[in-house]
Amino acid sequence: MIASSSSACRSKTEEAGRKAQPPTKWRATAQQRVYGRRLLDALRATAGGGARAVKAAADSALALTARGQSRWSRAILLGRRRNRNRRNLLQIKDKIRSDRGRTRPASAPRGTDRLRVLRRLVPGCRKLSAASVLEEAADYVAALEMQVKAMRALADAFSGAARAAATEAQRGA
Amino acid sequence: MEPPRSSGVGIDNSGEYSPEIAETLRFEEEIQSLIHPSSFDGSAAPTGGGSFTALLGLPANQAVELLHDSGAREPLASRIRVGEHPVHRPFHLPLDCSSAFPSNATLVDRAARFSVFAAEGSPASSSGRLKAEPQDSDSPPLDPIPTGPAKRKDTGRSKCDVRLSLSFKSQAKVTAKKSKNAEENTDGDKLPYVHVRARRGQATDNHSLAERARREKINARMKLLQELVPGCSKITGTALVLDEIINHVQTLQRQVEFLSMRLAAVNPRIDFSSLDSYLSAECGPVTVRNGPGGVVVDPSLWPTDATAEATRRLLVPQFWHIDLVPPQLQPQQSLTTWERDGAAHSQLLPNPTTSLFLYDPANSGDTNVPHRTAKLKTAEDRALNL
Numbered sequence: 001m002i003a004s005s006s007s008a009c010r011s012k013t014e015e016a017g018r019k020a021q022p023p024t025k026w027r028a029t030a031q032q033r034v035y036g037r038r039l040l041d042a043l044r045a046t047a048g049g050g051a052r053a054v055k056a057a058a059d060s061a062l063a064l065t066a067r068g069q070s071r072w073s074r075a076i077l078l079g080r081r082r083n084r085n086r087r088n089l090l091q092i093k094d095k096i097r098s099d100r101g102r103t104r105p106a107s108a109p110r111g112t113d114r115l116r117v118l119r120r121l122v123p124g125c126r127k128l129s130a131a132s133v134l135e136e137a138a139d140y141v142a143a144l145e146m147q148v149k150a151m152r153a154l155a156d157a158f159s160g161a162a163r164a165a166a167t168e169a170q171r172g173a
Numbered sequence: 174m175e176p177p178r179s180s181g182v183g184i185d186n187s188g189e190y191s192p193e194i195a196e197t198l199r200f201e202e203e204i205q206s207l208i209h210p211s212s213f214d215g216s217a218a219p220t221g222g223g224s225f226t227a228l229l230g231l232p233a234n235q236a237v238e239l240l241h242d243s244g245a246r247e248p249l250a251s252r253i254r255v256g257e258h259p260v261h262r263p264f265h266l267p268l269d270c271s272s273a274f275p276s277n278a279t280l281v282d283r284a285a286r287f288s289v290f291a292a293e294g295s296p297a298s299s300s301g302r303l304k305a306e307p308q309d310s311d312s313p314p315l316d317p318i319p320t321g322p323a324k325r326k327d328t329g330r331s332k333c334d335v336r337l338s339l340s341f342k343s344q345a346k347v348t349a350k351k352s353k354n355a356e357e358n359t360d361g362d363k364l365p366y367v368h369v370r371a372r373r374g375q376a377t378d379n380h381s382l383a384e385r386a387r388r389e390k391i392n393a394r395m396k397l398l399q400e401l402v403p404g405c406s407k408i409t410g411t412a413l414v415l416d417e418i419i420n421h422v423q424t425l426q427r428q429v430e431f432l433s434m435r436l437a438a439v440n441p442r443i444d445f446s447s448l449d450s451y452l453s454a455e456c457g458p459v460t461v462r463n464g465p466g467g468v469v470v471d472p473s474l475w476p477t478d479a480t481a482e483a484t485r486r487l488l489v490p491q492f493w494h495i496d497l498v499p500p501q502l503q504p505q506q507s508l509t510t511w512e513r514d515g516a517a518h519s520q521l522l523p524n525p526t527t528s529l530f531l532y533d534p535a536n537s538g539d540t541n542v543p544h545r546t547a548k549l550k551t552a553e554d555r556a557l558n559l
Contacts, residue, residue: 055433114415121422131387134394137418141401144425151432158439 026142035065036150056080062147070139071132075124 025031042057060080066073118133119125122140125133375381399405399414402421408414 052433054437055430058429058433058436114412114419117419118415118422121419121426131390131394134391134398137422138394138398138401141398141418141422141425144422144429148425148428148432151429151436155432155435155439158436162439 026139026146031065032146032150035061035146036154038064039150039154058147058151062143066139066143070143071125071128071136072123072140073143079123 038061039058042061045057059076063073063076115130115133118137119128122133122137125136128136375385395411395414398418399408402418405414405417408417
């Protein structure tokens, strides 16, 4: 069910790759498998706590699969571990980590509001420069696509199993 | 001796470059004056002349390259792009001329320091190039270049080599002009050894260079995002592309939420062992708890699951899911299965609405997403308010 788009994605031209570019990194079927497994474990641990818990588990699994290489994944993981009250800690950590190559968080002349919206959408990008936000957004979009694919496959499998079980029960009863 | 005939050519075709004609005329004299004393040097004459040809040839190189490039970007990028051309020489003269033109090193240093490519690495890079100079002589690759085809290139070349002799004060003039010619740096009155990175018609302040670098970085990332988000390659204009990207991110996040609802709905119902058979193809080996006959085990789980709590939890998200997500997959089938269960869901019907509203604010703390509508404006308003 999980479409193996690896062939399609490998035909995509990679840029001069100092790092694995988001589309190829997140579209490999290996990544999907890793994430699927992690998601299953997380779901098992959820024990039917509700949709919110499922979403949290899914996001945490996604962030784990990112191996903490992207800022948003670190933000998700840290946000889950610590309390909400400790968010200032998270911000301090972001500041320390972001001292590498970050220019001043400039409000770009074009699309300032959009940049702000983007900053809010992508977790952990509140104080990044425009370039970093765009970079994180690219990684985040690729990861989200993979997450949607995997979760949809899981949900379909679930409902398929449920239906099969229902028919079995009907027949049995 | 080689007169600066190219500058004569430049005069002929300098229709576009009229403001520079006076300069060219003026500096022709300078060049000639420079050349003539060099001719008096016994040994240095041929080298001087040769270096002058090299000078002419090099500018042609640079001119061609500069004419091709429309404001080449980052140091790496310019190096790469330049690499495409057969000859990439920084705009320098062989040091053989040094004997002919005294105190050249200082001039070169000054030129290097204020060179067009005034980015961080430029002094270092120019000094590096300085070291490379002695190795470069009147190299053969320069020869084909003077036979540049286009007239325009000749004029460019003429402009270039004339510019070489521009005085240092005129650097400001040069940089101020946004002409099509290459921006170069010149040094003093003597013929310079100029290290130039091609930059066409752009200012050479440190600020603008840094800004340009930053802009190029942002544009590169935007391009990457454009490829990622479907349907963005056709859109021109950063604002619309950004809108599309934001829309896409919101859509994806919403999809994740709905899928998590579905999963939560199905979770308590299915034993994970039964799932393994479905997912083994994709997820590889997963630990099977009850063995391959997991499907048979399910009915036994139902009585335990069919508590009021479980059904309520299952049914409520299901209804919410159906209400809000018509395009989602198979809502009807699951609804029928739930109906077949025979739970008293009629009494649960009023609940979904309340639970729905309860769910949203609770979740908004997580991601700030659920309140976003498809319209960007309202989303922006909320974002600005938040």
